Amino acid sequence: MAKSFSLEPKKVAPVETPNRRICTEIPVPESIPVIEKLRKFEPRSMTGQPLVVWDRAEGYNVYDKYGNKWIDFSSGVLVTNSGHANPAVKKAALAMIEHGLMHNYCFPTEIRSELVEKMVEISPDPLNKVFLLTTGSEACECAIKLSRTYGQSVGGKKKIKIITFDDDFHGRTMGSQMAGGSPASKEWIVNQDPDMNQVPFPNSFKYEWADETRDDYSDDNCFGIWMGFLEKQGITPDTIAAFMPETFQGGWAQFMPVGFAKKLRQFCDDNDILLVFDEVQAGFGRTGKLFSFQHYGINADLVCCGKGISSSLPLSAVIGRPEVMDLYGPNKMTSTHTGNPVCCAAALANIEYIFENDLIGKSAAMGEVLEKRLDKIVEKYSDYIGNCKGKGLVKAMVFVKKGTKDIAPDLAHEIVKLSIEKGLLFFAPVGAGSTIKVCPPLIITREALLEGLDILDEAIAEAILAG
Ligand SMILES: Cc1ncc(COP(=O)(O)O)c(C=O)c1O
Secondary structure (H helix, E strand, O other): OOOOOOOOOEOOOOEEOOOOEEOOOEOOHHHHHHHHHHHHHOOHHHHOOOOOOOOEEEEOEEEOOOOOEEEEOOHHHHOOOOOEOOHHHHHHHHHHHHHOOOOOOOOOOHHHHHHHHHHHHHOOOOOOEEEEEOOHHHHHHHHHHHHHHHHHHHHOOOOOEEEEEOOOOOOOOHHHHHHOOOHHHHHHHOOOOOOEEEEOOOOOOOOHHHOOOOOOOOOOOHHHHHHHHHHHOOOOHHHEEEEOOEOEEOOOOEEOOHHHHHHHHHHHHHOOOEEEEEOOOOOOOOOOOOOHHHHHOOOOOEEEEOHHHOOOOOOEEEEEOHHHHOOOOOOOOOOOOOOOHHHHHHHHHHHHHHHHOOHHHHHHHHHHHHHHHHHHHHHHOOOOEEEEEEEOOEEEEEEEOOOOOOEOHHHHHHHHHHHHHOOEEOOOOEOOOOEEEEOOOOOOOHHHHHHHHHHHHHHHHHHHHHO
16 A cells, blocks of 8 residues: 655755755655645645655756756656756747637647657557547547457457456546556455456566566466466357457566467467556556667557657557457547647657757667666665566666565655655655666666666665664
C-alpha cells in the first residue's frame, strides 16, 4: 500500500552544485499551506507523491519557488522525453495559441494532418493509420474496442477475449483497469468481464521459467510453459481477439525474452489474433529504440502511445494496420479533444526534436552509462536489491528485505525521501511500492546522470543504516 510522505519539515544539509540546489528544510515550511489546501480539496489518492511543490521545470531540472532545484529522474512519470519545457515544443505550442486555434473537435486541421503523417512516416509498415486521443488509458480502451471488433469480424461472437498479463498496468478507466493485472485494484468493478483475462508475464524475478536466456523454441521452454496458463484457464485461440502486453512491464521495467515475443507473434499470426503493444510509457525513444517492441524484432498490429509522444501536453494515440483502424464508419470513433491543435503542435515539434537531435541514440548511449553505474550499486547493496531491469533510460530497482525475495516498500519509500532531501527527484515507488524507477529525460547529460546516481547510492546507504 502506497504511503504518504510526512508533512513535517526536516533540517537537511544544504546542497549547491550546477545541477542541484537545496537551501531550505524539506518539505519547505512555506509550501505546507499549498499542500494542505490540496489535501483539503482533492481526494486522498492525490497525496501519494513526494512533497515537492513544482513551480517550473526545464530540461532535466525541476524547481520550486523557494530556491530549490532537483535533478529529475522521473521525467514527470516518463513523459518529458525531450526534456521539460523543451524550447522547440514550447515554441510550437505557443505559436498555435498565439495563432488563435486552441480547440477544433474532430473538424479537420492542418496541424493534425501533419502530425498523423509524421507518425505514420516513423512507424514500421503496415502501421499506416493513426487515431489521436488524450490519455494513455483512452488509447488502451480504443485498442481494446478495435481488437474485439476485429476478432468478431474474423471469428464471430466468440472471438472477443483480450489477453493481458499479471501485473500489467493499462490505466485507471474501467476497461483499461480490467485489462490490468492487479486484482486488488479492480475489486471495485465486481462484475468483471469474463473475456478479459490475464496470464503471467514472463518475469524472471518472479518465475524461473522466464529466464531471459531460455530463448530456444522447444515446447518445454518459457513459451511452452506459458501456454499452459492459457490452457489451464480453458482459453482456446479461436476465442482470442488480441494479446495486449505492456512492451515492458512498468512495475519492473521487465521485457519479455526475445524468443518468447517472437513465438507470441507467430502464435498470433497462426490464429488471426492481434498483437497490441501498450507503448504508453515505453515509446518515443525511452529505451533506445523509437518503440520498445522493436527490441523484439517483431511488428505490432496496434500500438498504444501516450506520455512521451508530446513530452508535455496531454495527447495519446493508437497506431495500427488500416484494416483494423478502419473498422468504424464516420463519427463512430470520436473524442471531444481528439487531436487538440496545441497538443498536436507540441507532439509534432517533440517528434521532430527527438529525431533531429538523435535522442533515441542518446537514450541507448546514456543507457549504457546508467547500466554500468547501477550495476555497481546493485552489487554494493545486493542483499537489498532483488532485481534491476530495463533498457536505455529506464531502469527499475526492486527493493527487498535483506537477503530475501520479500519486497521492502518502507525501504524504497525512505530512499525516495532521502534522495529528494539531497536534490534528486523520483516519483513515489511503483509496482507493489518497492520499485524505484530511474527514468530521466533523454536529454540528460552524462555528468548530471552520474551525479544523480551518486546521490542515489548515498540515499540507499543511509536508508539501510536507518532501517
Ligand atoms: C503502460 C501504460 N499504459 C497506460 C497508462 C495510462 O495512461 P494515462 O495515465 O495517460 O491514462 C500508463 C500510465 O502510467 C502506462 O504506464
